Amino acid sequence: MTTVLHSHGAVTERDLGGARAAIVRRPGHPLTAVSLRFRGGSAAEPLGRSGLAHLLEHLMFAGTPSRPAGAFHAMVQDVGGFTNGITSADATEFVHMVHPNTLGDVFEAERDRFAVTSAGWTEADLAREAQIVLRERSHRVDRRPLGSSVESLLLAAFGPDHPYGRPPVGAASGVLSVSLLDVEAFFRSHYTASALSVVVVGDVDVEWVMDQVAAIVDTLPSAEAPVARHLGAGGGTPARLTKDSAVRRLFLGYWVPSACDRAYADAQLIGLALAGSSGLLSSALLSRGLAADVAIRTIALEQSPSLLIIEVTPSDDVDMDTLSAEVRGTLDSVVRRRVSTLSAELDRARRTYTTRWAAQHDSVIRRVSALGETLQRHGTTAAYLDPLQRVRNVPTPELAAGLAEWFSAPAAAEVTYEHGAHGRVA
Numbered sequence: 001m002t003t004v005l006h007s008h009g010a011v012t013e014r015d016l017g018g019a020r021a022a023i024v025r026r027p028g029h030p031l032t033a034v035s036l037r038f039r040g041g042s043a044a045e046p047l048g049r050s051g052l053a054h055l056l057e058h059l060m061f062a063g064t065p066s067r068p069a070g071a072f073h074a075m076v077q078d079v080g081g082f083t084n085g086i087t088s089a090d091a092t093e094f095v096h097m098v099h100p101n102t103l104g105d106v107f108e109a110e111r112d113r114f115a116v117t118s119a120g121w122t123e124a125d126l127a128r129e130a131q132i133v134l135r136e137r138s139h140r141v142d143r144r145p146l147g148s149s150v151e152s153l154l155l156a157a158f159g160p161d162h163p164y165g166r167p168p169v170g171a172a173s174g175v176l177s178v179s180l181l182d183v184e185a186f187f188r189s190h191y192t193a194s195a196l197s198v199v200v201v202g203d204v205d206v207e208w209v210m211d212q213v214a215a216i217v218d219t220l221p222s223a224e225a226p227v228a229r230h231l232g233a234g235g236g237t238p239a240r241l242t243k244d245s246a247v248r249r250l251f252l253g254y255w256v257p258s259a260c261d262r263a264y265a266d267a268q269l270i271g272l273a274l275a276g277s278s279g280l281l282s283s284a285l286l287s288r289g290l291a292a293d294v295a296i297r298t299i300a301l302e303q304s305p306s307l308l309i310i311e312v313t314p315s316d317d318v319d320m321d322t323l324s325a326e327v328r329g330t331l332d333s334v335v336r337r338r339v340s341t342l343s344a345e346l347d348r349a350r351r352t353y354t355t356r357w358a359a360q361h362d363s364v365i366r367r368v369s370a371l372g373e374t375l376q377r378h379g380t381t382a383a384y385l386d387p388l389q390r391v392r393n394v395p396t397p398e399l400a401a402g403l404a405e406w407f408s409a410p411a412a413a414e415v416t417y418e419h420g421a422h423g424r425v426a
Helices: 052-059 071-078 100-120 123-142 149-158 172-177 180-190 206-218 264-274 282-287 320-335 343-361 364-378 386-393 396-408
Strands: 002-006 009-016 019-025 032-038 082-087 092-098 196-202 240-244 249-256 291-299 306-314 413-418
Touching: 009 206, 019 206, 019 364, 032 100, 032 364, 052 082, 052 092, 052 123, 052 172, 052 180, 071 082, 071 100, 092 100, 092 364, 100 196, 100 206, 123 172, 123 180, 149 240, 149 249, 149 291, 149 306, 149 413, 196 206, 196 364, 249 320, 249 396, 264 291, 264 306, 264 343, 264 386, 264 396, 282 291, 282 320, 306 320, 320 396, 320 413, 343 364, 343 386, 343 396
Parallel strands: 019 196, 240 413
Antiparallel strands: 002 009, 009 019, 032 092, 032 196, 082 092, 249 306, 249 413, 291 306
């Protein structure tokens, strides 16, 4: 057991049958948040079964012999709480926010549903949840003009056969191909004790919570979790994709460090320095009338380099080939600038990062999820504050070196949304 102290409370960490557990005690806090994170997301799916991880996440809410479908959600919501499942490329997470008096019911429900697995599910359960997943895909991706942008960028960067080329939400053909045997096999491979990280934040009895977590661990398959792999940065020459859309947009993806690398925070910081009304990239494009808006974000990946995504809304009279060339040219000029000329924008970005980090992590549900990510990626929550401290203290020359390394290389992927396009691939 290790007890450390940081600004969000006293932390007790323990290994429980291969699972990692961290309890953050916050006396007097009115809410308790729980994160259970399994190392197994869409990147772990077999080829041809895109959506398996997401479908299993849904099935975990599909009911048990003692709790019919919807009962878990109802129990939490009846006391004003919140519960959700989240499937990403690298993990599947279940998060809950409840009154401390309800925590025992949450742990009992978790033991119940993890003990059932597919032996308690029927073909009707599978078909029902598959349709729900497909409706979610339709709402989040297919019906939105730019809903497939991240999916398309990952496909262009990695290729269709790479684990990161598969969308976490799932592809329709893959979801409809999943069988109960597929679900059982994925559960037994990736919902194991050694794949689990649990974080609880709130005014709780630490030893009681540890006993509850240990009881959950006892219900899980005993197989060793697959070792995290280095999947590499793509499966071939990156493609340029052009897609038909009611809106016009240019997306460029660049390789940046893995989410498990401390320099990933540098990439997030540089993204903030490039964007914004006075950003190194956006100000140049906006002032010359080439773009109406520039936004930048990162896609965190744990088993390969991550992707920094530049999204540019073109001005009405600017064609996409010209815009693409101008974005690349502007990045090239930024890379060649003297370090001293970058300091002001990087300092602005540091302030923005710090403010946003504090606002996001003030939410107990966001904090418990971030602590769960940290525990799984680094084996301890002690690294939780590392990105913030890194951003505050990383020397400007080191950031400039990262900027030059990441943006001197060719773009990992380019996706264009254009009126009247017909899915061209270059």
